[in-house]
Amino acid sequence: MSIKMIAVDMDGTFLNDQKEYNRERFDQIFQQMKEKDIKFVVASGNQYDQLRSFFPENHTEMSFVAENGANIVVEGKPYYNAKLAMSSVLATIEGINALDPIVNVACGKKSAYVSQAISEEVFKSVSFYYPSIKKLKRLEDVVQQEDEIFKFALTFPNVGIEEKLAALDEVLAGEMIPVSSGHGDIDLIIPGVHKANGLAKLCEQWGIAPDEIAAFGDSGNDIEMLEYAGASFAMANAQAKVKQAAKEVIESNNQDGVLTTMARLLS
Structure with missing residues (x-):
C-alpha cells in the first residue's frame, strides 16, 4: 500500500503527556515525507493557533484539520470552515x-x-x-x-x-x-463535521484515496478518521472503542509510538 497522507491527532497521540514530541526525530521524518511527496496533516479538536505553535518552523508546509474538522488550514491559508446558525x-x-x-x-x-x-x-x-x-x-x-x-x-x-x-x-x-x-x-x-470529513475534503483537493491515508488517534473524536483511513493506528493508551476502530494498536504516546510507526511506513 502506498501512503500519500499521514494524519495525526495531537493530545494523547502525537504529543506525550508533557505536551511535547521528539522534534529532532520528527524533523528528519518530515524531510523524508516531503521528499516522497507525502502530505502531513494535524487533525485535532484544538484551535488552529494552538496547533501551529507546535511547528513554528514548518507549519506553512503542512495542513491542519483543526476544531475536529470545523476549521481547515492548508499550508498557512484558510481552506474551509463550518458555521453554526x-x-x-x-x-x-x-x-x-x-x-x-x-x-x-x-x-x-x-x-x-x-x-x-x-x-x-x-x-x-x-x-x-x-x-x-x-x-x-x-x-x-x-x-x-x-x-x-x-x-x-x-x-x-x-x-x-x-x-x-x-x-x-x-x-x-x-x-x-x-x-x-x-x-x-x-x-x-456539527453533524457530519468531524475529522474524517476534513480529511475527505483534502483528499478531494489532492487526489488521494482513503486507502492511501495513515491515521493515528486515541480518543472518541478520532474514530471516524480511523475508520476512514486505509491504515489506522490506535495508541496503547487509547480508549477501548478507539482500539476497536483501528487496524493496529501501537506503542503509547509516551513511547514515540507515532514517530516509530511513521518511520516504519516510510522505510
Missing part, C-alpha cells in the same frame, strides 16, 4: 447549561469564547488549548461577536463520561453531536 448556538448553550459543565467554550474562526464567570485557574488551563480567547459577560453574548461559531468544547469531572455523552445526546436532540476528546473533555460538533 446563531439560533442553534443559543439553543446549544441553553442545553449545555442544564448539565452544569466545569467550563463551556464556544469555538469560532476568529476566537474562542468563555463566560467571565470562569475562574482564573480554569481560564489559564483553557487558554493553553485556545490561545485566541475572549471573556464575555455571558456566553450568550457570543451572538454579538462578528465571528462564525462551529464547535463547543466542554469539560466535566472525569467520571461518568458515557452518561454525560448520553445526556448531551438527549438534550441536544441531533443539533450537535457530542464526542469524547479524553480526560473529561467533550466536544460538540
Whole structure:
C-alpha cells in the first residue's frame, strides 16, 4: 500500500503527556515525507493557533484539520470552515447549561469564547488549548461577536463520561453531536463535521484515496478518521472503542509510538 497522507491527532497521540514530541526525530521524518511527496496533516479538536505553535518552523508546509474538522488550514491559508446558525448556538448553550459543565467554550474562526464567570485557574488551563480567547459577560453574548461559531468544547469531572455523552445526546436532540476528546473533555460538533470529513475534503483537493491515508488517534473524536483511513493506528493508551476502530494498536504516546510507526511506513 502506498501512503500519500499521514494524519495525526495531537493530545494523547502525537504529543506525550508533557505536551511535547521528539522534534529532532520528527524533523528528519518530515524531510523524508516531503521528499516522497507525502502530505502531513494535524487533525485535532484544538484551535488552529494552538496547533501551529507546535511547528513554528514548518507549519506553512503542512495542513491542519483543526476544531475536529470545523476549521481547515492548508499550508498557512484558510481552506474551509463550518458555521453554526446563531439560533442553534443559543439553543446549544441553553442545553449545555442544564448539565452544569466545569467550563463551556464556544469555538469560532476568529476566537474562542468563555463566560467571565470562569475562574482564573480554569481560564489559564483553557487558554493553553485556545490561545485566541475572549471573556464575555455571558456566553450568550457570543451572538454579538462578528465571528462564525462551529464547535463547543466542554469539560466535566472525569467520571461518568458515557452518561454525560448520553445526556448531551438527549438534550441536544441531533443539533450537535457530542464526542469524547479524553480526560473529561467533550466536544460538540456539527453533524457530519468531524475529522474524517476534513480529511475527505483534502483528499478531494489532492487526489488521494482513503486507502492511501495513515491515521493515528486515541480518543472518541478520532474514530471516524480511523475508520476512514486505509491504515489506522490506535495508541496503547487509547480508549477501548478507539482500539476497536483501528487496524493496529501501537506503542503509547509516551513511547514515540507515532514517530516509530511513521518511520516504519516510510522505510
